[in-house]
Amino acid sequence: MATASVRPATLADVPDIARIQRETWQLAYADLLADQAWHAVDQDSAEQAWQQAVVGPAHVLVALEGAWTVGFCVAGSPAPDSEIASADGSLPADAAQVGLIASLLVEPRWGRRGHGGRLFAAAAEALRADGATRGVVWVPEADQASRAFFGVVDWxxxxxxxxxxxxxxxxxxxxxxxxxxxxxxx
Structure with missing residues (x-):
């Protein structure tokens, strides 16, 4: 069995991150997103955006199984006000201590091997190091797999x-x- 691990992403990981995002969204969200959403994002523009993310202030982590990049997570703290505000626009009292998991994706073919849990644990550790005490994530309401995963970690x-x-x-x-x-x- 190959060794599974999580590490910070480097610029060399950008093509795999962009590929994982596109392929996973196409498989997992085929019924939720219009076909135009896939055609609007090409590999080159996705890679440019991911290059900025990898060198930016957020934590971009990759999950590996052996030499294969199989998933990624993006997390940062404090979360932007727009991500944590209540429906009326007010901020929670602990706004400065709330981190955001902007994305956590594992390719479906590599699912159920603990990669999501390892990515979550590494992101939680990074957010705690940034001073966060809790986190938020947005998921499609119909995405039962993601909702179940986060339920396992008591979100x-x-x-x-x-x-x-x-x-x-x-x-x-x-x-x-x-x-x-x-x-x-x-």
């Missing part, structure tokens, strides 16, 4: 929802929140 909906324009098709997302304990609870 649950906090009652805030938003609707994004996904290439002409509304995409309803729910915000989940929870503590930054790295161990899986279930």
């Amino acid at each position: 649950h909906p906090d009652g805030v929802v938003r609707t994004l324009d996904a290439a002409g098709r509304p995409l309803r997302e729910v915000r989940l929140t929870g503590g930054l304990i790295p161990e899986m609870t279930g």
Whole structure:
């Protein structure tokens, strides 16, 4: 069995991150996003955006199984006000201590091998090091797999929802929140 690990992403990881994002979204969100959403993002523009993310202030982590890059996570703290505000726009009292997991994806063919849990644990550790005491993540309301995963780490909906324009098709997302304990609870 290959060794599984998580490490900070480097610029050399950018093509794999962009590929994983595109392929995973195409598989996992085929029923949620319009075909135009896939055609609007080409590999080159995705790689340019990921290059900026990897050298930026956020924590970009990659999951590996042996030499294969199989997933990634993007996390940062403090979370932008727009990501943690309540429906009326007010900020929580602990706003300065809330981190954001902007993305956590594992290729479906590499699923159920613990990569998501390892990515979450590494992101939680990085967010705690930044001073965060809890985190938030937005997931499509219909994405039961992601909602179940975050439920295992005791992250649950906090009652805030938003609707994004996904290439002409509304995409309803729910915000989940929870503590930054790295161990899986279930």
